[in-house]
Amino acid sequence: MTEPATTPDAGRTSLESLSVESATIVSQPSVWQRVRRNTSVRIGGLILLVLVAVAVAAPWLGTVDPSLFDPVSRDLLPGQTGEITTLDGDTLEHRFIMGSDSFGRDVYSRVIYGTRVSLIVGLATAIVAVAFGVLFGLLSGFIRWLDGPLMRFMDGLMAIPAILIAIALVAMWRGTLPTVVIAIAIPEIPRVTRLVRSMVLTIREEPYVEAAVSMGTPTPLIMWRHILPNTVAPLIVQATFICASGILVEAILSFLGVGLPPDIPTWGNVMAEGRAQFNQYPHNIFFPGLFLAVTVLAVNILGDGLRDTLDPKMAKRG
Amino acid sequence: MLKFLARRLLATIPVLLIVSVLVFLVLRLTPGDPAAVLAGDAASIDQIAKIRQGLGLDKSVPEQFFIWFSRMLTGDLGESYYYKTEVTTLIGQRLEPTLSLALITITIAVLIAVPLGVLAAWRFGSWLDRALMSFSVLGFSIPVFVLAYMLIWLVSLKLGWLPVQGYKPLAEGVGGWLYQLILPSLTLSVIYIALIARVTRASVLETLGEDYIRTARAKGLPETKVLMRHALANAAVPIITVIGIGIALLIGGVVVTESVYAIPGLGRLTVDAVLARDFPTIQGVILFFSVVYVLVNLLIDLSYVFFDPRIRY
Numbered sequence: 001m002t003e004p005a006t007t008p009d010a011g012r013t014s015l016e017s018l019s020v021e022s023a024t025i026v027s028q029p030s031v032w033q034r035v036r037r038n039t040s041v042r043i044g045g046l047i048l049l050v051l052v053a054v055a056v057a058a059p060w061l062g063t064v065d066p067s068l069f070d071p072v073s074r075d076l077l078p079g080q081t082g083e084i085t086t087l088d089g090d091t092l093e094h095r096f097i098m099g100s101d102s103f104g105r106d107v108y109s110r111v112i113y114g115t116r117v118s119l120i121v122g123l124a125t126a127i128v129a130v131a132f133g134v135l136f137g138l139l140s141g142f143i144r145w146l147d148g149p150l151m152r153f154m155d156g157l158m159a160i161p162a163i164l165i166a167i168a169l170v171a172m173w174r175g176t177l178p179t180v181v182i183a184i185a186i187p188e189i190p191r192v193t194r195l196v197r198s199m200v201l202t203i204r205e206e207p208y209v210e211a212a213v214s215m216g217t218p219t220p221l222i223m224w225r226h227i228l229p230n231t232v233a234p235l236i237v238q239a240t241f242i243c244a245s246g247i248l249v250e251a252i253l254s255f256l257g258v259g260l261p262p263d264i265p266t267w268g269n270v271m272a273e274g275r276a277q278f279n280q281y282p283h284n285i286f287f288p289g290l291f292l293a294v295t296v297l298a299v300n301i302l303g304d305g306l307r308d309t310l311d312p313k314m315a316k317r318g
Numbered sequence: 319m320l321k322f323l324a325r326r327l328l329a330t331i332p333v334l335l336i337v338s339v340l341v342f343l344v345l346r347l348t349p350g351d352p353a354a355v356l357a358g359d360a361a362s363i364d365q366i367a368k369i370r371q372g373l374g375l376d377k378s379v380p381e382q383f384f385i386w387f388s389r390m391l392t393g394d395l396g397e398s399y400y401y402k403t404e405v406t407t408l409i410g411q412r413l414e415p416t417l418s419l420a421l422i423t424i425t426i427a428v429l430i431a432v433p434l435g436v437l438a439a440w441r442f443g444s445w446l447d448r449a450l451m452s453f454s455v456l457g458f459s460i461p462v463f464v465l466a467y468m469l470i471w472l473v474s475l476k477l478g479w480l481p482v483q484g485y486k487p488l489a490e491g492v493g494g495w496l497y498q499l500i501l502p503s504l505t506l507s508v509i510y511i512a513l514i515a516r517v518t519r520a521s522v523l524e525t526l527g528e529d530y531i532r533t534a535r536a537k538g539l540p541e542t543k544v545l546m547r548h549a550l551a552n553a554a555v556p557i558i559t560v561i562g563i564g565i566a567l568l569i570g571g572v573v574v575t576e577s578v579y580a581i582p583g584l585g586r587l588t589v590d591a592v593l594a595r596d597f598p599t600i601q602g603v604i605l606f607f608s609v610v611y612v613l614v615n616l617l618i619d620l621s622y623v624f625f626d627p628r629i630r631y
Contacts, residue, residue, distance in 0.1 A: 152332050152333070152336060153336055155332075155333050155336070156332075156333050156334075156335075156336025156337050156339075156340060157336075157340065159333050159334075159336075159337050159608050159611060159612050160337055160340065160341075160604060160607075160608045160611075161566045161569040161570050161607055161608070161611060162566065162570060163569070163570035163573060164569070164570070164573070164588065164603075164604045164607060164608075165604075167573070167588065167589075167592050168344045168592070168600055168604060169344070170592075171592040171595060171600065172344060244459070248461055251461060252461065252463065252570075252574055255463055255574070256573070256574070256577055256589050256592075257589075257593060258589065258592050258593065271463070271464075271467075278467060278470070278471075279475060279482075282467070282471055285464070285467045286467075286468075289461070289463075289464035289467065289468075290464075292461055292464060293459055293460045293461060293464055296458075296459040296460075296461070297455065297456065297459035297460075300455055300458055300459050301455060304455065
């Protein structure tokens with residue numbers, strides 16, 4: 001924090017601080033500092049960093065190839081030792097920390113590798129939804145004749161429950177990583193569009209935008225220079241929540257058997273395989289479920305912290 | 319009021335129209351030939367062509383939409399590829415379990431969330447408030463199927479208090495019906511409780527700062543009366559609104575909950591239809607859920623008059 005009095009040009013700053021706005025700018029820590037000091041951001045961010053590290057380091061965390069199976073090692077309880085056959089045909093002694101599924105695959109390896117899929121899906125969903133939301137929001141806010149039709153279309157899209165859109169789209173396209181990401185992102189686009197559009201409509205009335213318009217600045221340049229920077233903070237907050245729901249919806253789709261193909265190790269797929277034998281072997285559901293809940297929780301906590309620091313107006317609404 | 323009602327009803331028409339276009343496109347933009355899916359693997363090319371003609375698939379896409387749309391308006395959603403019955407009949411058969419599950423869930427959620435939210439606002443900053451806020455973040459984050467299995471494991475398998483799965487129709491007695499639905503409804507209500515409690519707290523917190531609350535306290539009104547008559551009554555509109563918006567969440571939850579608890583409702587029907595690539599059923603169910611969602615929110619808009627006499631349409 002820099003106190004106004006200690007800065008070299010203290011006289012100028014104290015004059016400026018007569019106006020309320022500049023006073024708050026001078027006396028408060030920068031946005032980035034506030035974000036870093038926020039407890040929620042720290043906790044959520046720390047858990048996420050650990051999860052990212054787990055995802056990156058998956059091969060070195062005592063895992064085996066998650067697609068390996070061994071009929072001898074079926075339905076092992078957590079902690080039991082069994083054998084696993086590698087692709088070369090060698091048989092390895094392996095300790096199944098989280099037990100094994102009904103094919104004799106290592107649940108621990110599948111859950112650890114599943115972290116990769118979940119994080120990628122969450123991040124990709126957020127990026128896709130925000131990218132399209134920004135595009136449509138800007139178009140809607142700047143091009144008058146497009147505004148009405150585009151927003152009615154978004155209203156219609158919002159009237160269909162998100163998970164049903166995702167399920168229907170995946171059913172249409174069959175589950176691959178890109179299709180699942182797009183299917184989950186599409187129902188999130190209207191909310192981002194609305195957010196960007198409302199910000200465009202507000203910012204467009206600002207004197208500096210009017211000045212830019214009157215100087216003949218082309219519209220795309222105005223959008224890029226003056227409008228977009230103002231939308232960054234609320235969009236980061238929104239993107240975090242979209243990321244959380246993306247991870248959740250992907251797991252739901254896989255769990256219901258309509259998501260990614262069952263041979264890809266995702267938390268939802270591991271749980272789907274564990275369903276039939278849940279009574280005897282609940283570990284197939286509990287371990288991936290725990291990872292899933294902790295991940296979504298971490299992203300949501302991070303989002304809450306970001307919202308409180310980056311977007312105070314939204315924070316007040318509760 | 320009547321003028322507003324007419325305007326509001328008219329405004330839902332374009333939304334529903336777009337919904338039906340989107341739903342229609344889900345079927346028609348599918349890679350692969352629905353007629354081939356319908357005919358099965360052993361069908362000859364002639365048979366497939368005949369089925370295609372029967373479905374009207376040889377016509378242009380706008381024409382197909384018009385036929386489908388006008389049939390839909392008369393309540394004809396087509397025939398299920400998989401079940402070989404009318405989709406409307408199918409939806410009718412599956413309606414009771416889903417409606418029961420949804421109504422019990424909303425009842426549980428409102429009964430728990432509203433008092434909790436009021437208490438948290440009343441004791442703002444206390445341990446109760448902080449506990450509730452933490453619970454609400456947790457409630458948003460725990461996936462409904464993970465929670466479902468945790469509850470099945472604890473309540474049904476370990477304690478043996480409630481049945482693991484299944485459904486008993488209301489016609490076979492209220493007792494058995496309720497007994498089967500308690501656990502699924504509890505599971506599903508958690509996320510709803512988190513949502514409603516959060517909004518109740520924020521909304522009541524805002525009204526508690528108003529002058530009339532100070533007046534009510536100053537004239538010696540008991541605190542419960544201040545909270546119920548003045549704070550909660552004035553905070554009702556946002557709470558009612560969020561219950562309506564939450565219907566979308568509830569529908570998503572129903573799909574998952576019914577799958578876990580083996581309840582033969584619309585959610586299960588959706589998943590089964592998707593797995594069987596039974597497109598008329600998928601279309602019908604999505605259309606049904608969306609119309610319900612839009613209409614519930616319309617009703618909620620209208621109910622503002624009842625909850626807040628200041629609002630006049």
